[in-house]
Amino acid sequence: MVEKKIKTLYDVVCPFCGTLCDDLEVDIDVKENKVIEMRNSCQIGTKKFFSSNPGSHRYLKPRIKDNGSYKEVSWDEALDKAADILIKAKRPLLYGFSSTECDAQSRGVELAEILGAILDNTASVCHGPSLLAIQDVGAPLSTLGEYKNRADLVIFWGSNPVHAHPRHLGRYSEFVRGYFRTDGRNDRFIIVVDPRNTHTAQIADLYIKVNPNEDYELLNAIRATLRGTEIDEKEVSGVSKEQIQELVKILKEAKFGVIFFGMGLTQTLAHHRNIDTAICLVRELNDYTKFLLCPMRGHYNVAGANQVFTWNTGYAYSIDFSRGYARYNPGEFSSVDLLMKDEVDASLIVASDPASNFPAASVKNMFKHPLISIEPHETPTSAFADVILPAAFAGIECEGTAYRMDKVPIRLRKVKDAPGECLSDKEILERLIEKVKQKLGD
Ligand code: SF4
Incomplete structure (x- = not known):
């Protein structure tokens, strides 16, 4: 019998970012014990698998x-x-x-x-401030599957998934078709709040440019407006009063909203107070519609x-x-x-x-x-x-369990031997x- 030289593994989990994509296909050269081809993974995930090959600066002995x-x-x-x-x-x-x-x-x-x-x-x-805030005020969280199937309003606050979690948009939050969002991207309104006009902001429906380190003030201005309070100032954190009012209208009219927040919120001034306030905003929005939030975990x-x-x-x-x-x-x-x-x-x-x-x-x-x-x-x-x-x-050379950013545990697979x-x-x-x-x- 001729031994197969190339082995293909399906439904492999990517051990790179918190999205933990679980649909990778990996071709292994069995004789050489090398990854030779990847399908479905993004560029950074692919790079990680290839970097496991001998050569690539691997340590082979203590x-x-x-x-x-x-x-x-x-x-x-x-x-x-x-x-x-x-x-x-x-x-x-x-x-x-x-x-x-x-x-x-x-x-x-x-x-x-x-x-x-x-x-x-x-x-x-990274997300230590999120954990502190959750210990303070709790958190309305759910799974990525729920967001994919239901969310018609998606907000990325201080996160840039185009670069940090490249397949998040295609699998869960922007382009993907969901059970109740059958038209994919056309069924979702995307907002990005960020001081920088990131690549994620450039493909959003609405980009709100907040001054660096002033997220806390903006979040509280949104909460005040939501409660019907008229803001005295013309603008808060670089965002005009009219834009804040328009944003609140969009938030209230959503059927199901979610805020995906990243280190642009956790590691700017006010740290865990930013998250504390974002959680309170989400809680208050639930008086009008269904709203949740999710930290964009990196590792x-x-x-x-x-x-x-x-x-x-x-x-x-x-x-x-x-x-x-x-x-x-x-x-x-x-x-x-x-x-x-x-x-x-x-x-x-x-x-x-x-x-x-x-x-x-x-x-x-x-x-x-x-x-x-x-x-x-x-x-x-x-x-x-x-x-x-x-x-x-x-997740490449040995098995184990990892928790996705929404705290869903996923079993990692072994695809080849360690060198x-x-x-x-x-x-x-x-x-x-x-x-x-x-x-x-x-
Ligand atoms: S998005 Fe993250 S988990 Fe998915 S393939 Fe890319 S690096 Fe891997």
Whole structure:
């Protein structure tokens, strides 16, 4: 019998952004263990699958830094060094976890508890304010399927899915045909609120240009107008009173509206107060029509990291185990704040690249102290690590579960084997836990 050289897998889930598209087709060269063709995925999703191929800066064996240069070592030696670093540290930080699957995240929580470490995920620099606001006032949320089938008014506030979530528009929010929106794009009115005339704004029916950092004022002006209050000023946040009145009319007349909000709302001045007010607006709109909102989560399993951390500790991010039990205080126990104050004396970064997006001063402090990186390929963070533990790509080289941006859990698939000696994040963390326990005499 002739062995098949190319294997095609259908309904593969894309482990890149929070949309978690689950209709990808992937051709694998079985002999070479390589992705050779992708269908249905967007450009960034495709790039991720191809970047898993050997070559593409993949780490194939564990490495440790020795006199300024790297040497490849056995797993035992690398884990031994990593465990020593973490045990010796007074204030170790375990950070990242948003680009891996839920079982690995759970092991991260276990390790942080054993070490008495700080445990944080990337929500602390993206949708952490959304979580704070939801804890304050609750949130009227639903699933992407509901929005696809019912929404006739879609608002993108401070988010630019054309670039950040390219297939969101085609699968759930703009062009797609839904059960009650059979004419697709023609059945929906699209509004973009953003300081920049983004590519998403350019294909919207209405673009509202809000002044940078003044979303809070605009949201409250909309709420006031909705209640029948006449605004004294001619404009609020760069938006005229007439435009606000027109917007309120559109909102009230919708049959089913949804606000998809991004980091343009969570990470501008007022932070969680922006989300708090957006949630209150949505709640008040439900006096007139059906209205919901949905955070546009970036990393494919950052929503899962929040779920897993919460069901293990009670808290979604920025957790401190130094007293032997979990304490939560974003702003005090967030990675950036601790690194800025140089309070962290060793870091373990899992499936994340803080050096690319943290403030320079905090990155500088992170690099001053021992650094361990669990990462499939070279990144600006791993390039400075003292120990590199090579990981398989979750959702490409190992299975697992991830939570979509609307908190729907989806099972990730394995499409090919990991190259070299790479292990899954879960297995690496399990082995590291064993090593740490041995050294602590547990
Ligand atoms: S939209 Fe996101 S999940 Fe879908 S294919 Fe693109 S990167 Fe992957």
